[in-house]
Amino acid sequence: MGVGLGTLDTAIANTALPAIAADLRAPPAASIWVINAYQLAVVATLLPFAALGDLVGPRRVFMGGLAFFTVASLACALAHTLPQLALARGLQGIGAGAIMSVNIALIRLLYPASRLGRGVGMNALVVGVFFAVGPTVASLVLTVADWPWLFAINVPLGLLALGFGWRTLPHSARRGHGLDPLTAVLSALTFASLILALGAAAQREPWAWVLSPALVCGVAGTLLLRRQAGHPAPMLPVDLLARPLFALSTLTAMASFAAQGLAFVSLPFYFEEVLHRDPVDTGFLMTAWPVVVAAAAPLAGRLSDRYPPGLLGGIGLSLLSLGLASMALLPDQPSAFDIVWRLCLCGAGFGFFQSPNLRALMSSAPPERASGASGMIALARLTGQTLGAAGVALCFSLAGAHGAITALALGAVCAAIGATASTARLWAR
Missing domain, CATH: 1.20.5 (Single alpha-helices involved in coiled-coils or other helix-helix interfaces)
Incomplete structure (x- = not known):
């Protein structure tokens, strides 16, 4: 539930950013720091927290991060100016970084090796559900209350997650190495x-x-x-990247999340500025992708316990590439069905890739390096998403009104690169 809170908060903040900027009388360029402060804090703290998880155990890092995230959410709700909100969002990002850094390591502790795919599939289901309901939650809250309540709702949810985690999350032995x-x-x-x-x-x-x-x-x-040269468990796990299966799985993750980032940032502009859909229609159309991801992820997780992750990931990312290419080739006046089936194809492909890839990453790292591998997974995801968002900005800068279509085409290329890297794992050892 903790990682779901981070996902929900990201989706809510992105959706509510125009309302926040208007209420705080902040120009759009400055209001972006509500998003950037969070992302920078997450990216900056992922690997240090992952290393700390290897030292003191992932449970302690996860619970500490969840408590910090909950307190920072209250600070966001109480902010009255843009600098205050950006600072509080940065603190939120620190808590989220701790949660994300050891999330998959905890799943490895909770599930036996023979059912690890099922565990990561359930995790992907939770993330997909929270991501899908985020825009809807933001819209519903903003119809009856001001934007601070979007962050205030994290407080009771965080307390509930803390109580649940205190009773259920497993302990693990401390490691001998220190944290520099x-x-x-x-x-x-x-x-x-x-x-x-x-x-x-x-x-x-x-x-x-x-x-x-x-x-x-x-x-x-x-x-x-x-x-960190010669360290038994380096914070930036370059020793794990020397393992072909781990390196190819990391490349697959970065390429796929870059494709997702290109799509998720460009699609709202595509729907509203090119297809002239209103924001409400855009919200409902966008929901199709994460809903199908949430449905496909558990099935893919179970299949990854029986079939090679490289094969499943290659199939999934090929479907994602086809879906994005078909979105870029939409007719001038598409129906809702024309759009939805393409988004469902994208969601099915992404959901079919995600769980097997997580399983491959975790199984290719030794058990004592589970937190480091988990941090690398989160770093690959966030780096890919950042590359995707930067790619959209560049496409708009270079292609103008056709920027969204160009970004979707570039997303199809990134997914195809991911499919190639995933398939190459069939011959990696």
Whole structure:
């Protein structure tokens, strides 16, 4: 439920951003920091929290992150200015980073190896359901209350999740290695500056705005690799990336989430500005994708316990590529059915890939590195989504009114790359 709260909060914040900007009298460009502060905090803290999970156990990190996320949600609800809200959202991102970093590691503790696919399938179902209901929840709340209540509802839900997790989440043994604070700082600098550089490049900002964070990323990343050289459990798990199956699964995840990011950011613009649908229609149409993901994920998880994840992921991402390509080739005046069946194809493909890929990532890492692998999974997902969002901005900048269609076509290419990487795992060892 904890990871579902993070997903729900992301979907709600994205949907409610125009209302928040209007109420706080903030220009659209500045209001984006309500989203950016959260994403930067999550990306910066994922690997340090994953390393901490390997040290003290994923349960402690998960419960601490959930408590912090709940308190930060209350701070968001009490914010009266944009800087206050952005700061509170950054604190929320720290809590979400802790939750996401060890979520899959906890699933590995909860389920035996023979049923790991079923476990990650159920996790994907929870994430899909929360993501699907997020826009609807935001719309319903905003019809009867002000935007602070969107964050206030996280408080009772967070308390409920804490009570449930306290009784049910498993304990695990502490590890012998320590946590190096300098390595954690270098990791945070590396990935936060990478996200800033990508965003600035996509927005075609002045070169100084792009090169400065890129330089910080390069220097911090080099120092990070030198600092953790020889460590038995490095914070940036480059030793796991030396395993072909883990590396290909990570590449598959990044490509697929880049495709999803390209689609989810561009589709609202496509529906409203190209197809001239109203926002209510857009919300209902967009729901088709995550609903089908939620339905397909448990089935794919069970199948991944019997069939090679590389095969299942290749099939799923091929379907996603076909779905996105068909969306880019929609007729000028499509019916709702024309749109929905294509979105359902995308959702089925994405849902069919996700659970087998998670299983492949976790089973290709040794059990004592479960938290590190879990953090790498979350980092690959967020990096892919960020690349997708940056790609949409670049497509709009270069293609103008045809930017949304270009982004959907690019998403189809990314999904095809993911399908190729997934299929290559059939020969990896």
